[in-house]
Amino acid sequence: MPLPNELSTIFRSKQKSYEMVLILAMLEEYNNTRIKSFSLQRISELFLSHLRQREAEGKRVDAPPKKLALRWSDVTTNQLKSLINTPIQALSSVIDVHDQKQSISFKPSIWEKLDENGIEDLRNYALTEIENYYNHFNNHVAIREHLEQVMRDYISAKTKPFSGHQLGTLFRKTIPEQLRRLPFIDEHYKIQGSIGQGNWANIPWIAILDKRITETTQRGEYVVYLFAEDMSCVYLTLAQGVTGPGEKGKKESHEYLRQKVKQMRELLSLDHFQKDENIHLTTSGIGRDYQVSTVAYVRYDRDQVPDDEQLISDLENLIENYKYYVDTIEKSGTEVEADMIEIGAESLDPLPVKERVQTIQTYIRHKGFQFPDHLIENFYLSLKTKPFVILAGVSGTGKTKLVKLFAEALGATSVNRQFTLIPVRPDWSDPSDLLGYKDLSGAFRPGRLTEVLLEATKPSNRHKPYFICLDEMNLARVEHYFSDLLSVLETQEWRDGRIVTASLIGKESLTTDHDQQTFGNMYLPDNVYLVGTVNMDETTHPFSKKVLDRANTIEFNYINLAQYPDDALADDDELATQVPNSFLRSDYLQLVDVYGEYRDLVHRTTEKLVKINTILEEIHSHVGFRIRDAICFYLIYNERFQLLSEDAALDMQLLQKILPRVQGSGSSVKRALLQLMEVALDKSLPIQKMMDDPAEPNFKWNAGSSSESVKYPQSARKIGFMLRRLEEDGFTSYWLS
Template identity: 45%
Template sequence: MPLPMHLRGIYRKKQKSYMMILMLAMLDEIESMEKRVVLASDVKRRFHDYLIKREQTNLVMDLPPKGFKSWKDVLPGNMNDIFNQPINALADVLIYDKPAGTLEIRPTVLDKFDEDFIAELRDFTQAELQDYYDKLAQKQNSLRREFIMFMDQYPTARNEPILDHSLAAHFRQGIPAQLRQLRFMSDLLKVKSSVGFSDRWARMPWIAIMDKRLTADPQSHYYVCYIFSEDMEHLYLCLKHSDEPLKTSGIQEYREAVEGIRSKLPAHSFSSKDIREWGTTKSSLDYLSGVIIHKRYDRTDMPTDEVLVDDLYSMIKLYMETVTKELGEMIPSDTSVGELDQVVAHIRHYINSRGFTYPDHLIENFYLSLRTKPFVILAGISGTGKTKLVSLFAEALGANYTLIPVRPDWSDPTDLIGYKNLPGDFQPGEVTKVLVEASKPENQQRSYFICLDEMNLARVEHYFSDFLSILETREHAKSNGKIVTRNLLSTAGMTEEDEQTYQDLHIPQNVYFIGTVNMDETTHPFSKKVLDRANTIEFNYVKLDNWETEEQGEQSEEQASVEPLDARSQVLTSDYLTLQDALPDHKALIRETTNELVTINAILEKIHAHVGFRVRDEVCFYMIYNQQIGLLERNIAFDHQLCQKILPRLQGSSQGVKRVLLELYKHATNQPNLRIADYEHDASDLYDKVPTNARYQMTANKLAYMLRRFDEDGFTSFWLS
C-alpha cells in the first residue's frame, strides 16, 4: 500500500540519523511482537544495537558522544538522552507513555497491526537513512585525505611566497580545527601547528597537541606531534620532547631528557627507533633527536581514517597518563570530561534523582557561569532552593562543600581570612581553612565549593573585597599552566610555623565561591564593583504544583541509582583568562558577541551604566564555553548574560532610566517599529504584551516588569523586593 503523503515529510528536519534508526527499531519490535504498543526499553535496546553493529562494520555513521571511543561504550544514562531526542522529534507519529514505559504508533497513523503498511514505512525509512548516510559521507572530514593532499601540494607550495598562501592558512587553521573536533579531544588539550615563518616555509612542518597542565607551547616539556618529513614522503605521529634542553644544555643532555621520558612510559605499541636519518641538515637532525616514540605513515600507503584516529587516540591517552603521573594527579576519565554536555546532563539527572527540580536551563547556566569565573551569585526569594542547588551541584561532582552563613555584623574579612591572637599565633578563618586544604597536592584535582549563605546580610564590599581583588589577579602559571592568583596573606610578623603554612597561600583554580542572596529590607544592595565580578543568577519563578514530580516514590530505579562523578574530575576549570587567549580559535564568535555588546553599550551610555572590558571578556568566555559544549542556543545563552551581567546594574527614578529600559526592551523583543515616545508616560501595556518570539525572552520579560514597577512606584530596580 502506498505511504500517505503526510508521512513522507516526517524526516525532513533531521540533523542526525536518530529518527530513522528509532523508526526502524520500532518497526522491528512491532513485527516481533505483532502489536502496535511495545516496550520502550526494548526499542531502545534495538536502537543502541543498530548503532553498535554499524560501527563494528566501519560504515559511515554519526559518531558517538565525545568522551566515548565507540557506541558500545556509551553509558545507559547517556543513551536515555540520545534516545529521547528522536522520540520528541517524532511526537506527531509516536506516543511515548513514560509512566507505563511504552511506545506506540499513533492510531491516526496505524490503528492496527498492518504488515503492508509496516513494510512500506520501513522501505521509505531505509531509503531516507541511506540518503542521509550518503550525504554524511560527503561532509565528514578525512584526516587521511587532508594529510595526503598536504604532502602532495607542499613541494610546489614551498617554492611560492608563504604570505597569504591558502595551503599555509589551511595547515594553521583547518587541520588543527579538525583535530579539535575528534571525540576524545579533552578540554585539557591545546592544538598548535607550524608551516614556517613569515617569509619562508618550514623544512618539516608540524602539528603539536599539548596537555595544558604541563605544556603551554612547543618550547617546553613534551607533547604529541605530527612531523612531516622533508621530502613529504613520510608522516610521523610522535611523542616529542621540546628542544629546550638542546638550547640550554646541549645535545647530550637533550638525548638524556628524551631517554628519561621514554623510560617512564608504560607498555605500548609505538616504535622508539631513531628517526634522525630522515633529517638532512644539522637543525633537522637535532630536531628529530627529540622524538621519544613514533609511528610512521607513508604518503603512498596512508592508512584509513579509522587507523589514523585510533593511533592518535592511543598516543594521546599514553601521553596524558604520563603527564598525570608526572604531576602526581589523576586525569579525569573520558566519560567525565571528554564530553562536557554529558557531564552537565549527569549533574541534572543527579539533582532530579534527589527529588529537586529547577527551572529550564538553570543547571546549564550555573555550570557555564562557574566555568567563566569562580564567583557566582544566586538571587531569589527565600525558599527557592538556592543553597540546596549549590550543595547538590557540588555533591554531583564529588566536590567538597563548605557552607558559611554570613552574619550582619561582618565589617571586615577577619571572619573569612583570620587574625593573629594575643600570643601572635594566626587563627585561620573559614575560607582560609578551605584554601589550605584545597591547595594540598593530593587535593588539587578535587573541586571545592564555598557557599556564602545570605551573602548580603552584611555589606559585601566590606568583608569580601579582598577576595574580589585577588580573583582579578588570576593568571596561568608559567611552570605548569595552572591558574594562580597573588598570595592571600602577608606573613609579616607570623611565627615560623604559621609562615611555612601560609606564605604561598593563594586562591587555587579548584575553588569556587557562590553567594546566595535575598533582596529585601534586611539586606544590602550590591555595588557595581561586585556585580561586574560575578554572574548573578536570579530565579524567583516557583511552580508550587510541581510536588508530584518531587516525590521520592515517583523516581525510577535508574534515577535513584545516579551516582556522583569521580571527585577528581575537573570539569569547571577555565580555559581562558584573557580575550587574546581565545582569539585564535573563536574569533568569529568573539566578534559577533562584542558587536552585540557594543550596540547595548551605546544604549547604556545614556545613563552612564555602560560596561567595560571585564564584562565584555566574561560574556565572551561564557558564549565560547557554551558553543564548545553545545548546551544552549546562542540567543538563549546571550539572554542569560544580559540578565546576569547587564540588567542588575540598572536602577533609578529618572526619565532617562525609563528611556534606556524602553530602548533595551525594543532591542530584546526585536521590534524595530516600536515607538519609544508612545510609552515614555505609561509603559504598563508592555507587561502583558511581551512577544513570545522575542530575540531575548528572559530579558524582555524582566524589562517589562521593571518598566511596570517604574510606573507604579516611580522607581525601578532589577531586584525584586
C-alpha cells in the same frame, strides 16, 4: 618432523582465507609435478578452483571483491592478477616471486627444511586454519549490521528512556563480545562501549584499549569507533585520550596532542587510512578535541558501509599498527603519559560537557528537585566563565540546594570536604571572618574559607573541584568582608600549568615561622568555586558594581509551584561520580587567548554590547572591558559545548551582567529601560510617546507572555517588571520585582 618456525606461524594474522588457499594451491601443484617452482598462471587457476568448489558445495567462502563479480563462478583467472598479489605479499617471508612475476616458489631456505612429512604437515596446517577461519565467521555476528543499526536507530532512541534500552546492551555487551572473537584480539585488549552515563551520549563509541598502556579512554592511545552526532557516519580511528589544559590552557593541550599525532604518524605505516584533521563528529567545542587528537581514521558513511570482510580487514590493519606502537613503547621503556603529566596533571572528564550537564540534571531530578529550564546549563557556564556566582531570589526557592546537589553530582560532598556551607553573619565587617585572625598570642587562627583553600591546594587534591556556598551572603556588606577575595580574583594568571592568584594573606602580617610557611603563600586555586546565595529584601544589603562586575547573578524569582517530583524516579547515587576539575576550570583568562579561533563570535557579541553601552552611558551604568570579556567567554564556552542557542546565551548574559547595574528614578532611567526593551524585543517602540504619556505602556510583558517572537525573552520579561516598578513606585532596581 615438526614444521619449521618460519612456517608454523604464517597464518597468525589473516584477514581473509586467501593465504591458506594460496599455500594449498602451491602444495597441490607440487604433488602433481614435483617441481619446486610454479607458474603463477597455474597457481591462479588452482586458487580459483578451490574457492569455486567451496562455493558450489554451499560452504562458507569469502565473497569475491565487488569490482570482480558477485560469485567466484563468474570470476576469470585473468581477473585474479591483482587479487593474488595480496596473499603473496602477506607470505613474502616464505615465498619468492621470479621471472618478472611469472612464477613463484618457496624460498630455498624453506625447501631445505621440508621433507614429505613436512609438506603433509603444512597442508594439514593450512586446512585446519582455513576451517578455523570459516568456523569463526559461522559464529560471528556481522559488524556491518551493528554499525548500520546504530546509525539507523540512535537518533530516535534518544527520544526514549535511557535506562534499559537495547542499544545499551548492544554497546556494552553484544558488540564487545563479538569483537573479542576476532583472531587478532588477544588477552592484552580491553573492549568497552558507551552510549552515555545516565543520559544519551551525543557521540557514542566502542573502544579497544591495550591494557599495557591504558584502561581508560581518558588517557593514552587506543582504537575506537566514533559515531558522528548526526549519525551520518562512523569513524574507525586510532585516537588519544584528551588530557586537561596545559600551561596555556586548551591551546597548549591541543599543541601537545598535535605533536604526539605527528610522532605516531612518523612511526607507523597506517596504510589505507586518512591522516588529517578532517574528522567531523559534532559542531560543539569537543569536536575540535577529537580532530587534533586523532592519529588516523577511516570513515564509513551510513549508506555505504562496506561488507564485514572489509570492516574486519580495516580493523586488523589498525590493530596491527596499534600493536606495533605499544610494542615499541614497551621495548623503549617510554612512559606514555609522563610528558603530558608535566604539561597538564589532570585528564578531561570522560563524558563530553553536554552529556555531563545532562547527567547532573538527571541526578538532581532523581533527588526529587525541579529547577527552571536551562538553569543547570546557565549555572555551569557561569562557573566556567568565572569561579564566583551569585544565586538571588525569594526565600525557599532552592538556591542553597542547587549548589549542594550540583556539587554532589560531581562527587563533591560535605563528607569528603569538597563541599562547604558557610552561613554569613550580619556582624561580619572585615575579611578576618572568612580568612582568619591572629589571637592574643600572635598565632594565626584560620577561618572556614582558609581551611578549604589549604585542603584544595594539596597536590593530591588539585584535580578535584571544591565548592564553597556562602549562604545569605548579603546579610552583611559584601564589600567589607569579601573585598580581599574580589581583588584577588582579578590577579589570576597561568603558572606551571595551573591558574593561580596573588596571596590572600601577606607573610608580613604573620608572626611565627609556622604560620608564614603554612598561610603566607596561600592563594585562591583554580579548583575552588565560590557561590553566594542572597535574598533581596529590607533585611539585606544591596550589591555594589564592584561585586556585580565580578559575578554572574542568577535570579530565582519565577517560580512554578505546580511542579511535582516524579514517583518513578528514585535516588541514583551511581550518577554521582568524581569529575575532574577540568570540567569546570576556566580555559581562558584573556580574550587574546581565544580571539583568533572565535573572532566572528567575539565581533558579533561586541557589536551588540556597544549598542547597549551607548544606552547605559546616559544613566552612568555602562560597562568596561571586564564585563565585555566575561560575556564573550560565556558565549564562547556555550558555542564550544552547544548547551544553548547563541541568542539564549546572550539573553542570560544581558539578564545577569547588564540589567543588575540598572537602578534609579526619573525619566532617564525609564528611557534607558525602554531602549533596552527595544534590544530585547528586536523591534522599535514609540519611546517618545511612552515617555510623554505614563498611561501609554503600549505593551505588556509578564511571565505568561509568549516569547516565540522575542529575541531575548528573559531580559524582556525582567525589563517589563522593572518598568512597572518605576511607574508604580517612582524607583526601580533589578532587585525589586
